[in-house]
Amino acid sequence: MRRKSGVRRHAARRGLSLLGGFDGRPARGPAGAGHLLGEGRLVSLDVTGLRAAHDITPVLHGVDLHLAGGEAIGLVGRNGVGKTSFANTLTGLLRTTGGRIDFLGEDITGLSATKRGRRGIAYIGQDSAVFPTLTVLENLMVGISTWRRSEAEQKALAVVDELFPALRQRLTHAGFELSGGQRRLVELARVMLRRPKLLVLDEPTEGVQPSFVQDLLDRLIQLKHDSGLSVIVIEHRLDFVAALADTVSVMVKGQIVTTVPADQLLTDDELHRRYLAV
C-alpha cells in the first residue's frame, strides 16, 4: 500500500497529465446510446462546429468530425494547422470556445479531461508519458485505483499477458532504459488498462525507431480489431495513417476541408499538392 501511494506521489511530482483512472474498470458511459451514421453504424463521436483558442488567439474555427464505433480516422495537415489543438480540445486539455462534442450520445463539451477519460476517451500525446525512474510494471500501475498493490499488479500483468506480451521481458526495466518504441507500448498498455472506447494518438511514431514502426502499427491495428476501439490518429507519416485509418480528414487553418478513404491518401497527387506538400 505504501509503495502504491509512492508511485502516485511520483506521478504528481512529475506533473504529468494522466487522464482518468487507469483502474482497469470499464469506462463509464451509455455504450448503447447515440444515433446512427449511414449503413447503420453507431456514432461514437460527433463533433460539430468545434472552436478553441490559445489565450485570445483562435485556433479551431468550426471543426466537424463524425466517427463510428470501431472506426479509425486519420487527421493530417501541414504543420501548425491545429491538429494537436484539436486533440487537446477533444480530450478536454484545451478549453472549447464554441461548438459541441457528443460522445456515445451524450454531450461532453463541458466535462473536464478527467471526466472525459472516465467516459472512455484516452489520449497519448507527442511527448512520452513514461516515468523514467519507475519500472515498466510500476508505470503500468500508476493510477490503478486499488489500495492493494497485489491487485494493481494483477491487473497490470493481465493486460501485458493479453495484449502486450513483448513487455513481459521488460517488466523490471526502468523507463529510461526503454527504447522509444518500448515506451510507446508502455503508454498503450497503460491506457488499455482503462478499456477506452476512443483512443486519440498524436504522432505515435515520434521518437520510435524505424525498425519498430511496423510493430507498433500491427499492434494498433490488432487493438482496433480485437477491442472495437475507435481511433483518431494524427501523424505525419502518411503510410502509417493509410494503413491504420479507414478514412482521413484533412485540416487546413483550424478546419477540416475534406475527408477521403484512407487509400486515397497515398495515391491522390492533387490532395497531396493542395493540402499536404510543404
Ligand SMILES: Nc1ncnc2c1ncn2[C@@H]1O[C@H](COP(=O)(O)OP(=O)(O)OP(=O)(O)O)[C@@H](O)[C@H]1O
Ligand atoms: N500553447 C500554445 N500557445 C499558443 N499558441 C499555440 C500553442 N500551441 C499551439 N499554438 C499555435 O496554434 C497553432 C496550431 O498549433 P498545433 O500544434 O495545434 O498545430 P499542428 O497542426 O498540430 O502542428 P504540428 O503538425 O506541427 O504538430 C499554431 O499556430 C501554433 O503556433
